[in-house]
Amino acid sequence: MGAKYTIPHEVTYYECDVNHTMKLSTMIAIVIKVSEEQSDLLNRGNDYIHQFGVTWIITHYEVFISRLPRVNEKIQVTTQAMQYNKYFCYRDFWITTESGEELVHIESIFSLMNYTTRKISSVTEDIIAPFESEKITKIKRPQKVEPLENPRSNAYNVRFYDIDSNHHVNNSVYFDWLIDGLGYDFLTTYEPKYINVRFDKEVEYGNQIESLYEVVDQENGKQTRHAIKIADKKYCEAQIEWQEK
Amino acid sequence: MGAKYTIPHEVTYYECDVNHTMKLSTMIAIVIKVSEEQSDLLNRGNDYIHQFGVTWIITHYEVFISRLPRVNEKIQVTTQAMQYNKYFCYRDFWITTESGEELVHIESIFSLMNYTTRKISSVTEDIIAPFESEKITKIKRPQKVEPLENPRSNAYNVRFYDIDSNHHVNNSVYFDWLIDGLGYDFLTTYEPKYINVRFDKEVEYGNQIESLYEVVDQENGKQTRHAIKIADKKYCEAQIEWQEK
Numbered sequence: 170m171g172a173k174y175t176i177p178h179e180v181t182y183y184e185c186d187v188n189h190t191m192k193l194s195t196m197i198a199i200v201i202k203v204s205e206e207q208s209d210l211l212n213r214g215n216d217y218i219h220q221f222g223v224t225w226i227i228t229h230y231e232v233f234i235s236r237l238p239r240v241n242e243k244i245q246v247t248t249q250a251m252q253y254n255k256y257f258c259y260r261d262f263w264i265t266t267e268s269g270e271e272l273v274h275i276e277s278i279f280s281l282m283n284y285t286t287r288k289i290s291s292v293t294e295d296i297i298a299p300f301e302s303e304k305i306t307k308i309k310r311p312q313k314v315e316p317l318e319n320p321r322s323n324a325y326n327v328r329f330y331d332i333d334s335n336h337h338v339n340n341s342v343y344f345d346w347l348i349d350g351l352g353y354d355f356l357t358t359y360e361p362k363y364i365n366v367r368f369d370k371e372v373e374y375g376n377q378i379e380s381l382y383e384v385v386d387q388e389n390g391k392q393t394r395h396a397i398k399i400a401d402k403k404y405c406e407a408q409i410e411w412q413e414k
Numbered sequence: 415m416g417a418k419y420t421i422p423h424e425v426t427y428y429e430c431d432v433n434h435t436m437k438l439s440t441m442i443a444i445v446i447k448v449s450e451e452q453s454d455l456l457n458r459g460n461d462y463i464h465q466f467g468v469t470w471i472i473t474h475y476e477v478f479i480s481r482l483p484r485v486n487e488k489i490q491v492t493t494q495a496m497q498y499n500k501y502f503c504y505r506d507f508w509i510t511t512e513s514g515e516e517l518v519h520i521e522s523i524f525s526l527m528n529y530t531t532r533k534i535s536s537v538t539e540d541i542i543a544p545f546e547s548e549k550i551t552k553i554k555r556p557q558k559v560e561p562l563e564n565p566r567s568n569a570y571n572v573r574f575y576d577i578d579s580n581h582h583v584n585n586s587v588y589f590d591w592l593i594d595g596l597g598y599d600f601l602t603t604y605e606p607k608y609i610n611v612r613f614d615k616e617v618e619y620g621n622q623i624e625s626l627y628e629v630v631d632q633e634n635g636k637q638t639r640h641a642i643k644i645a646d647k648k649y650c651e652a653q654i655e656w657q658e659k
Contacts, residue, residue: 183447183584187574192575332431333431351574
């Protein structure tokens with residue numbers, strides 16, 4: 170198992186929604202910040218890896234939520250590079266209270282993408298060694314996302330503020346599009362307990378995306394299924410399990 | 415002049431746009447956090463003022479920008495309640511570098527609004543005294559915003575994540591709508607030096623707003639004029655002066 174890195178964070182009002190708990194998009198933005206800080210500390214930051222013509226992309230998150238961080242709460246955000254194989258790096262995140270109670274656990278899959286070809290590039294020892302993660306040969310199959318049957322949909326334009334300093338739409342922005350359609354009543358009645366999200370293609374500035382969603386009744390709450398599409402091509406799909414608050 | 419209150423802040427990547435400088439919406443969200451923290455410290459936080467059936471609203475900002483805070487920069491954010499009269503409180507904010515260089519200065523106008531009637535309520539000694547601001551009789555007239563002549567416009571739906579814990583669309587969100595239409599080329603060529611924005615009515619969850627804008631050439635850069643409307647009623651208007659980067 171690789172080196173751990175932790176930063177403290179105090180949750181602000183503008184990181185929270187009407188429920189006084191952290192927005193999913195902000196939560197993802199913060200965990201990515203922690204992994205970027207660790208990379209910088211290990212001298213494997215963006216400047217370093219860009220010399221090889223590659224950049225990190227994230228293709229998958231599985232999020233396990235005990236409860237979401239609350240406004241004004243002091244939390245700890247930890248990351249650890251777990252394992253890697255030829256094309257995939259498995260990185261975990263934990264959000265805990267100051268006293269160490271686990272609030273959120275995230276499993277993610279990172280890959281290196283060639284800037285020019287936009288294709289996945291193999292992971293090199295030089296880039297990965299300082300993270301001290303375990304080399305494995307197995308390719309883990311992420312949990313499948315259930316297909317949509319009779320979705321509703323909303324359109325969203327990619328905004329100038331949705332793109333980050335790498336000119337990409339940051340992964341965190343997809344969470345805004347994914348859940349928004351569920352609406353106020355749903356989003357103030359249910360809280361997410363599990364999220365499985367897969368990123369297939371890169372959305373770009375200037376795109377208009379369709380966010381498709383469907384609510385499925387379950388014994389113990391609701392399941393929602395999601396896809397983000399442009400012109401019938403799937404860019405992202407997700408499944409979220411919700412419980413009544 | 416009233417009591418000053420300062421917090422340190424380190425600018426994160428997700429608070430910045432493609433230019434590696436802080437998003438205007440985030441900058442406004444952070445200064446509001448500082449004024450809320452000061453109110454809490456003086457025991458005049460939301461819980462306290464809600465007992466009188468009122469809440470703070472912000473009706474005006476004038477923003478003077480030397481340069482925007484940059485990614486990873488350590489800044490100081492200061493607020494001070496300056497003056498008040500029967501209906502208006504004048505509060506200033508400063509963003510400075512760690513060594514005290516002024517980056518941004520903001521002048522704002524706050525009022526108390528009655529929850530039930532949604533009308534402006536007069537400022538009481540009980541609420542304002544701890545801020546030690548100066549009582550004045552004069553009502554300051556904020557700088558006028560130039561009217562639009564041949565605007566273009568974009569539509570935006572208010573999203574679930576645009577509303578804050580008070581069920582309002584936070585003032586900071588308007589900045590996303592205001593500038594987005596100017597587009598990538600404009601927003602990566604010019605940087606804002608002066609912003610004058612007036613909030614007339616409250617946008618609510620479920621609304622679709624029209625963001626109107628127009629670019630006017632100036633000797634020393636560009637001026638943009640803005641309005642946010644719903645069904646031809648003006649909710650917000652703004653004027654921004656830009657200089658080539």
